[in-house]
Amino acid sequence: MLYSNDYAADFVKSVKARDSEFTTNQGDQPLIVQFAAKEAQVSRCRKSVCPFASGIDLNCGCPQRWAMAAGYGAVLVNQPELVSDIVRQVRNQINKPSFSVSVKIRIHSDITRTVDLCRKAEAAGVSWITVHGRTHEERNNPVHYDAIKTIKESLSLPVVANGDIKSLREVRIFIR
Numbered sequence: 001m002l003y004s005n006d007y008a009a010d011f012v013k014s015v016k017a018r019d020s021e022f023t024t025n026q027g028d029q030p031l032i033v034q035f036a037a038k039e040a041q042v043s044r045c046r047k048s049v050c051p052f053a054s055g056i057d058l059n060c061g062c063p064q065r066w067a068m069a070a071g072y073g074a075v076l077v078n079q080p081e082l083v084s085d086i087v088r089q090v091r092n093q094i095n096k097p098s099f100s101v102s103v104k105i106r107i108h109s110d111i112t113r114t115v116d117l118c119r120k121a122e123a124a125g126v127s128w129i130t131v132h133g134r135t136h137e138e139r140n141n142p143v144h145y146d147a148i149k150t151i152k153e154s155l156s157l158p159v160v161a162n163g164d165i166k167s168l169r170e171v172r173i174f175i176r
């Protein structure tokens with residue numbers, strides 16, 4: 001899985017942004033295109049990426065201050081309605097059931113808020129959720145795998161646990 005990352009707003013507006021930020025080739029499969037978005041405008045990106053991609057991912061995990069101040073990234077975990085609205089709009093506008101609509105989040109220090117966010121995204125039709133097990137304030141602290149476990153147990157959809165992986169040998173796939 002490869003991630004191509006862009007700001008949905010620039011991507012929608014500018015041919016130059018699309019040409020410079022998104023290139024691919026037939027070897028890029030499966031290809032998930034990740035956007036930083038703060039409005040449902042990400043759904044308008046679908047025409048540019050759908051023919052080439054297997055899915056769209058919404059970045060709700062970027063902790064950089066400038067991104068959060070501009071309303072992107074990890075600040076979105078405080079806006080469950082907006083996140084689920086974006087998921088729903090993308091899902092509804094893509095007439096291809098196999099096309100994935102996923103989100104990547106960081107956790108809150110209050111796990112019930114994170115679970116609430118994930119449940120709302122699940123109800124909106126998200127395909128899976130990647131959980132980076134740190135809050136936006138945490139950088140090199142150990143990942144809160146207990147929080148990721150609680151989230152997984154609260155949902156029916158696949159959850160990808162992210163963070164603190166130092167080598168390919170540490171990667172585990174659990175299917176239940």
Ligand SMILES: Cc1cc2nc3c(=O)[nH]c(=O)nc-3n(C[C@H](O)[C@H](O)[C@H](O)COP(=O)(O)O)c2cc1C
Pocket residue numbers: 005034059061104132162163164165
């Ligand atoms: C410089 C840098 C840029 C990153 N950019 C993205 C990004 O655009 N999208 C994303 O989902 N994660 C991004 N990440 C996060 C990583 O994909 C991954 O989730 C994280 O490094 C895993 O946690 P770890 O720090 O414990 O290894 C970035 C990380 C770093 C260090």
